[in-house]
Amino acid sequence: MTGRLRAPTGRYGGKSAAERQAERRQRFLAAALRLFGDAPGFRSTTVAALSEAAGLSTRQFYEEFRTLEDVLAALHLQVNDWAEQAVLDALAGAGDLSLPERVAVLFHAYAASVTADPRRIRITFVEIIGVSPRLEEQRLARRSRWVDLICAEARAAAARGDAAPRDYRLAATAFIGSVNGLLHDWSAGWVDATLDEVVDELVRQLLGILRPADRGVPGA
Template structure:
């Protein structure tokens, strides 16, 4: 498999090497989102198909990535970041609200962020599953980030006297596992529900475990 080729330096067409590289990566990312997340899927996508969709050459691909899995890994992190940003963006607006309202806002923001683009949802919950040990490690690492976030929400509720003390990290791990399983089944069509119903079900799981009533 060819290795990465060092891109040419200097300006071309009014853009320097860094600008050209950023544009290439964006075009490959959009092509990957479309083919992995809406088209044939990661496993059925060939490099030539990806480059054709991006309007770029295989040589240009290898200037940015070593393999298609590298692009998948990058997209997996990207779609997770989009979902996380959706949650973080609501924090300033709800930080002073009671726990039920805060958590409701968090859950609905997460669902919107994770599924606002269905290509993101398919990549996050379906396409990355079982690809390789490397991708499995990355999935676990990102899961740990979400577990930390949910744990902080629980600790905040305990500190405010809104939830009884307890080891909620175990609950957070169970919750994230349930989210991944439920979202996978919803994306592939095994669960027939609206996004509102998905969000409400997740909300009931969280509030029930933390013993918080609406």
């Protein structure tokens, strides 16, 4: 199939064509979260199975997506958008908090979002891996956005005198890898700790990166 089927236009049941299309798309994404994020997983899901789970037809699937990979790509972006918005909302309300408090707010918001549903963790850290060069590029692009956020917080902390003034991109990239690995291992049951303990450890690690060595790291 070279392109999507054309969706119908006009109003039906009090909803416009655009509203019905958005609703169908969300139903497919919700079904994908269930099937990709749990059993059977992305690689074992068919278009027919996803359509049935969404309560829609395969024709409607092809009106919204070309392939199941398109669905996984959209779902991966959605899960990341939820987490990013949670962090931005939390930071917007952080005001003039100290660096340790601000970092704690950041990570509690992120962890609360990605662990709100274990299937979100699987989409973010498992199902997206190794699917295609296109999805790998998307995964790394979203990781880069998190690196940018950490670097922005580091620059702001340095301007306040709370962090060493240096280029933090390499350290932030390494740190984001630690975040992903630890949360994945915790969700898989390989880390014997509570979520709060995991977040506290991540806070300590980031403060250790940001704080000048001669100033130490305050308790978090």
